Amino acid sequence: MGDLAIRVHDLGKCYRIGHRRRYKSFGEALTATLCSPLKSARAHLSPVANSNGVHEHDDTLWAIKDVSFEVKCGEIIGIIGRNGSGKSTLLKILSRITAPTEGYAQIMGRVGSLLEVGTGFHGDLTGRENVYLNGAILGMKNAEIRRKFDEIVAFAETERFLDTPVKHYSSGMYLRLAFAVAAHLEPEILLVDEVLAVGDAAFQQKCLGKIGQVANEGRTVLFVSHNMGAMVQLCPRALLLSAGKIVLMDKTEAVVSSYLSESSPLIPDVSLDTSSNPNSPMVLTRCQIAAGNESPRSAISVASGFQVRLSVLARQEILGADICIRVSNMLGTPLFTANLSSSMKGLAKIKSGVHLFTVDVPGHFLAPDTYSLHVGIHRPNIELLDVHDAILTFTIEESGSAMWQYCGRDYGNILVDFLWSQEGEAVAPR
Amino acid sequence: MTSRAPGIHTTLIESIQGWEPLKLKDIWEYRELLFFLVWRDIKVSYARTALGVAWAVLKPVATMVMFSIVFGWLVKVPSDGVPYPIFVLTALLPWQLFARSMAGSSTALVANENLITKVYFPRLVMPFSAAVAGILDIAIASVVLLGMMWFYHIVPTTAVWTLPFFMMLAMMTALGVGLWLSALNLLYRDVGHASPFLTQLWMFATPIIYPSSLVSESLRVVYWLNPMVGVVEGFRWALLGTGGNPGLMLALPVFVALALLLSGLYFFRRLERTFADMV
Numbered sequence: 022m023g024d025l026a027i028r029v030h031d032l033g034k035c036y037r038i039g040h041r042r043r044y045k046s047f048g049e050a051l052t053a054t055l056c057s058p059l060k061s062a063r064a065h066l067s068p069v070a071n072s073n074g075v076h077e078h079d080d081t082l083w084a085i086k087d088v089s090f091e092v093k094c095g096e097i098i099g100i101i102g103r104n105g106s107g108k109s110t111l112l113k114i115l116s117r118i119t120a121p122t123e124g125y126a127q128i129m130g131r132v133g134s135l136l137e138v139g140t141g142f143h144g145d146l147t148g149r150e151n152v153y154l155n156g157a158i159l160g161m162k163n164a165e166i167r168r169k170f171d172e173i174v175a176f177a178e179t180e181r182f183l184d185t186p187v188k189h190y191s192s193g194m195y196l197r198l199a200f201a202v203a204a205h206l207e208p209e210i211l212l213v214d215e216v217l218a219v220g221d222a223a224f225q226q227k228c229l230g231k232i233g234q235v236a237n238e239g240r241t242v243l244f245v246s247h248n249m250g251a252m253v254q255l256c257p258r259a260l261l262l263s264a265g266k267i268v269l270m271d272k273t274e275a276v277v278s279s280y281l282s283e284s285s286p287l288i289p290d291v292s293l294d295t296s297s298n299p300n301s302p303m304v305l306t307r308c309q310i311a312a313g314n315e316s317p318r319s320a321i322s323v324a325s326g327f328q329v330r331l332s333v334l335a336r337q338e339i340l341g342a343d344i345c346i347r348v349s350n351m352l353g354t355p356l357f358t359a360n361l362s363s364s365m366k367g368l369a370k371i372k373s374g375v376h377l378f379t380v381d382v383p384g385h386f387l388a389p390d391t392y393s394l395h396v397g398i399h400r401p402n403i404e405l406l407d408v409h410d411a412i413l414t415f416t417i418e419e420s421g422s423a424m425w426q427y428c429g430r431d432y433g434n435i436l437v438d439f440l441w442s443q444e445g446e447a448v449a450p451r
Numbered sequence: 452m453t454s455r456a457p458g459i460h461t462t463l464i465e466s467i468q469g470w471e472p473l474k475l476k477d478i479w480e481y482r483e484l485l486f487f488l489v490w491r492d493i494k495v496s497y498a499r500t501a502l503g504v505a506w507a508v509l510k511p512v513a514t515m516v517m518f519s520i521v522f523g524w525l526v527k528v529p530s531d532g533v534p535y536p537i538f539v540l541t542a543l544l545p546w547q548l549f550a551r552s553m554a555g556s557s558t559a560l561v562a563n564e565n566l567i568t569k570v571y572f573p574r575l576v577m578p579f580s581a582a583v584a585g586i587l588d589i590a591i592a593s594v595v596l597l598g599m600m601w602f603y604h605i606v607p608t609t610a611v612w613t614l615p616f617f618m619m620l621a622m623m624t625a626l627g628v629g630l631w632l633s634a635l636n637l638l639y640r641d642v643g644h645a646s647p648f649l650t651q652l653w654m655f656a657t658p659i660i661y662p663s664s665l666v667s668e669s670l671r672v673v674y675w676l677n678p679m680v681g682v683v684e685g686f687r688w689a690l691l692g693t694g695g696n697p698g699l700m701l702a703l704p705v706f707v708a709l710a711l712l713l714s715g716l717y718f719f720r721r722l723e724r725t726f727a728d729m730v
Contacts, residue, residue: 118568118570141565150491157486163483
């Protein structure tokens with residue numbers, strides 16, 4: 022139990038960006054490659070500029086840097102981070118696909134890595150042949166594949182098409198077969214990257230179930246995913262990567278909420294130039310979105326709900342005006358509209374001056390997805406005073422909703438919790 | 452949790468600078484993958500063909516017919532007293548083994564890019580398997596050669612047992628060059644464009660369409676630096692009894708082939724750790 026499975030010490034990986042392929046000719050490049058031991062020595066002696074006149078240390082990028090952590094045997098660790106935070110690089114180093122620039126990692130046990138499903142599948146080979154080939158590529162022994170073959174095929178539900186070249190498979194069948202092989206990999210340490218982002222909801226659920234099963238068998242798993250719900254469900258602990266460094270390693274719930282509160286690239290606070298609409302008696306000056314009473318942010322946890330804050334300037338006293346917010350999904354379908362008048366029970370008289378309104382939207386209502394917010398000020402059925410389409414975009418992030426295992430938006434945008442009941446007892450079928 | 456055997460498999464992942472040991476043992480550990488990749492290459496190369504494995508026979512035979520018409524019949528190239536078709540086919544078999552193995556191994560990395568970025572295994576497995584995949588073809592094609600020899604009433608000399616050695620020599624050369632080219636190909640796709648010319652040039656530098664006796668005595672040492680000269684001469688000597696026992700001359704091609712292979716292996720290993728970043 023106390024045994025370590027993975028020890029990572031000060032791991033760093035540096036990429037040179039825009040450095041390679043700048044040779045003028047093939048011959049020059051060939052010489053440069055052959056002389057690279059000398060070149061690196063020379064670079065140390067004169068680090069100012071290389072032959073291209075470019076400062077050699079400027080065009081480097083540390084994908085990960087100073088990463089240290091330890092994973093105990095049998096632990097399941099989630100790795101969370103935005104795109105480009107170094108998650109994939111970390112997994113690639115640990116699975117020996119690419120070498121680190123500095124530091125080291127020790128891995129105690131057989132490693133299986135699953136950075137993609139269906140690696141090495143060949144369209145011209147049949148399903149059966151691809152199972153063997155893919156198994157071998159993933160590191161399974163021939164005898165092991167033969168033993169598990171029936172199980173793999175049953176899991177993939179492709180028995181009938183075993184002797185059909187996989188290029189004729191539907192994409193769903195292809196993925197099922199590919200995942201089935203991968204799922205029957207039995208290393209002591211499993212590195213999984215985002216493989217669940219494929220297939221339909223039912224299949225994803227099956228995959229998650231399989232990974233959960235692997236986890237229960239006491240294997241060590243490192244799991245990278247953007248699916249926070251799956252993360253919370255599967256991994257007791259997680260580490261958060263940001264710009265190539267470990268920011269936090271803690272219980273997954275804590276890491277997920279820290280991840281969601283990280284500043285988001287979407288702007289949650291928009292100030293407007295009112296001079297663009299000089300004649301309107303009432304204009305929007307500022308719009309914010311936030312979780313509860315916190316500072317504005319665009320990534321909202323599904324559980325917390327959110328608040329829309331509007332600053333409205335009334336240039337004169339107005340009667341019969343209404344303010345509304347509308348939320349639509351990224352397909353442009355409006356999901357709901359909330360009117361000030363509905364809440365105030367009728368159209369109120371609005372005095373001149375700046376007014377602050379807040380609209381509270383409860384948690385567990387909008388499903389995890391990306392949405393846009395629209396604001397309109399109008400006199401119902403008479404005139405539009407100020408309209409802002411898609412004034413800001415925000416995301417609802419999965420943090421353990423009832424539908425967490427169904428990623429994608431096939432089930433709709435609204436989370437519900439309706440009452441189900443059964444009438445009477447089960448009746449024997451006739 | 453899991454109970455672990457005391458002899459636990461520990462991997463150390465660290466940054467390596469400079470030249471690395473070859474670790475050929477790794478390839479042995481991954482022999483099953485090697486086998487599957489060879490099998491895949493063979494299987495896929497004949498997938499979607501109507502003639503299938505018949506191509507293994509057709510390719511050398513068609514080339515033989517072509518060369519016999521142009522060089523044997525029109526140009527009247529001498530053939531050391533052996534019928535020209537059989538003279539040229541004896542050389543074409545090892546040559547096509549060499550050419551196919553070299554082409555296969557030099558494109559092995561580029562063709563398997565998706566594997567390089569997604570799965571770990573010793574990268575040497577890829578050029579190795581691609582080089583080995585050509586052996587089946589020569590085995591099949593050699594049936595034609597035997598048939599032709601029977602037709603022309605030519606009995607192989609007693610030195611026929613040396614053939615595997617010459618095949619090894621051809622494979623070593625092909626793999627040596629293939630290792631260099633495959634790693635370079637990943638860096639500069641120019642290699643892919645240039646290698647057909649290399650193959651063509653190499654063919655003319657090898658006594659396939661002409662007998663080596665046409666090469667002047669003063670150039671002989673330089674000529675024999677080409678390992679394929681040794682291979683083709685060896686094949687002709689062992690099967691047809693022409694050209695005489697290459698004897699000590701063989702030291703040259705063997706040395707060059709070994710040098711190519713070893714340097715190729717080290718070069719490949721040196722670039723290996725950057726493959727995933729170069730793709």
